[in-house]
Amino acid sequence: MRMVAVVLRLEAGGILVPAARREVAARLRAALRLLGRSRCQVTLLLTGDAEIRSLNLHYRKLDRATDVLSFHQQELRGETDPSGDGIFLGDLVISVQTALRRAGAKRLPGELARLAIHGLLHLFGHDHHRPAQAKVMRTLENRLLRGTRACQPRARSPTSVLAESLVREGS
Numbered sequence: 765m766r767m768v769a770v771v772l773r774l775e776a777g778g779i780l781v782p783a784a785r786r787e788v789a790a791r792l793r794a795a796l797r798l799l800g801r802s803r804c805q806v807t808l809l810l811t812g813d814a815e816i817r818s819l820n821l822h823y824r825k826l827d828r829a830t831d832v833l834s835f836h837q838q839e840l841r842g843e844t845d846p847s848g849d850g851i852f853l854g855d856l857v858i859s860v861q862t863a864l865r866r867a868g869a870k871r872l873p874g875e876l877a878r879l880a881i882h883g884l885l886h887l888f889g890h891d892h893h894r895p896a897q898a899k900v901m902r903t904l905e906n907r908l909l910r911g912t913r914a915c916q917p918r919a920r921s922p923t924s925v926l927a928e929s930l931v932r933e934g935s
Contacts, residue, residue: 767792767793767796767802767803767804767805767806768789768792768793768796768805768806768807768808769805769806769807769808770785770788770789770807770808770810771807771808771809771810772785772810773809773810773811773812773815774812775811775812775813775814775815775860775861776810776811776812776859776860776861777810779860779861779864780810780860784872784873784876785810787873787876787877788808788810788873788876788877788880789808790912791877791880791881791912792806792808792880792881792884794911794912794914795880795881795884795908795911795912796884798907798908798911798912799843799888799908800843800844801843801848801849801850803849803850804848804849804850804851804852804853805851805852805853806852806853806854806855806856806884806887807854807855807856808855808856808858808880809855809856809857809858810858810860810876811857811858811859811860812859812860812861813829813859813861813862814829815857815859816829816830816833816857816858816859816862817829817830819833819857820833823835829859829861829862830859830862831858831859831862831863831866831879832856832857832858832859832879832880832882832883833856833857833883834854834855834856834857834883834884834886834887835854835855835856835857836853836854836886836887836889837851837852837853837854837887838851839889840853840887840888840889841889842888842889842890843885843888843890843904845888845889848888853884853887853888854887856880856883856884856887857883858876858879858880858883860872860876863875863876863879874909877909877912878905878909881905881908881909881912882901882905884908885901885904885905885908890904
């Protein structure tokens with residue numbers, strides 16, 4: 765069974781090339797390994813603003829698109845919580861359209877990885893509503909982002925650089 769299952773909606777599929785999905789999934793798997801949770805599983809839904817807005821309204825009563833939502837399967841007290849080993853953690857939902865608007869085409873790959881790792885930390889029970897919690901979460905997020913950079917593809921030619929930008933021409 766896969767640690768990270770990726771579901772792609774039409775709205776996101778028109779923006780991302782297949783390499784994008786593979787990279788985000790690879791960085792999510794690497795983050796789980798770095799946390800010592802390589803047996804855990806997560807579903808990543810890459811979608812657009814309309815669907816994430818609907819989910820945000822239904823579950824958070826906020827009528828607006830957002831960048832990432834996390835739906836945990838069970839409440840955990842951090843990434844070291846023993847009850848969180850080898851389980852299905854939950855679902856991550858990312859609006860590729862929001863990520864593209866916020867980061868731009870060149871920074872989209874990094875932004876998707878950041879959002880996926882941010883959402884993963886929420887699945888482990890981390891939050892950022894209080895300054896002390898936010899500092900812990902931000903520090904761990906940055907550590908995981910640095911540790912998963914090896915999963916990024918290396919540019920080899922102008923054509924591959926364009927492909928690795930993850931944005932199809934005309935989007």
